[in-house]
Amino acid sequence: MRTEQPNGVLVVGDVNSTLACALVAAKHLLQAPFRCALGERRRPAVIHVEAGLRSFDDDMPEEVNRKLTDAISDLLFVSDPAGLDNLRKEGVPEAKVVFVGNVMIDTLLAAREQAMQSAILDKLGLGGRRRRREPALDRRAAREAQARRDNEQRESHPAPLNGSLIVMVVPRPSSLRTSMEPSCICTMR
Numbered sequence: 586m587r588t589e590q591p592n593g594v595l596v597v598g599d600v601n602s603t604l605a606c607a608l609v610a611a612k613h614l615l616q617a618p619f620r621c622a623l624g625e626r627r628r629p630a631v632i633h634v635e636a637g638l639r640s641f642d643d644d645m646p647e648e649v650n651r652k653l654t655d656a657i658s659d660l661l662f663v664s665d666p667a668g669l670d671n672l673r674k675e676g677v678p679e680a681k682v683v684f685v686g687n688v689m690i691d692t693l694l695a696a697r698e699q700a701m702q703s704a705i706l707d708k709l710g711l712g713g714r715r716r717r718r719e720p721a722l723d724r725r726a727a728r729e730a731q732a733r734r735d736n737e738q739r740e741s742h743p744a745p746l747n748g749s750l751i752v753m754v755v756p757r758p759s760s761l762r763t764s765m766e767p768s769c770i771c772t773m774r
Contacts, residue, residue, distance in 0.1 A: 593631075594629045596633055607657055610629050612628070614627055633654050655675075663682060
């Protein structure tokens with residue numbers, strides 16, 4: 586962060602590393618202030634993807650991480666309409682909240698056609714079966730239709746930042762190899 590001096594830091598999800606990255610960014614003072622749609626700033630904007638999700642079980646560590654990350658974030662990117670309701674009920678100002686849809690569903694839908702063309706099912710001996718329409722497929726079709734409706738609901742917002750943005754992907758403890766170093770740090774300008 587000292588080297589990049591980002592105008593924003595994007596954090597995703599509800600794991601401990603999400604909260605840790607958000608906290609570091611929220612406390613980091615930049616060498617020079619910058620102006621953006623959020624006003625003049627001396628620290629990077631913290632942007633939380635998957636904001637507003639709630640299990641309503643405070644005994645879950647992820648629930649604590651969700652609430653704290655949302656509380657210290659400047660922009661809340663919501664993936665589910667229920668998240669909008671949760672943030673509204675918690676009194677979060679509408680100006681901080683942006684409905685962006687479900688990144689995982691969007692990725693699935695974008696890659697579905699290409700995946701269906703893959704030969705991997707045949708290689709695994711799973712492609713030759715004739716599939717009958719089952720309730721699970723009906724539920725999948727319903728989720729896809731909901732994802733399309735969610736896409737239509739998204740609002741178009743001007744980019745709130747006018748400089749660099751750091752995207753950090755920190756591995757979960759189960760995937761650690763040797764350290765807690767981020768597996769991917771990208772700077773977007």
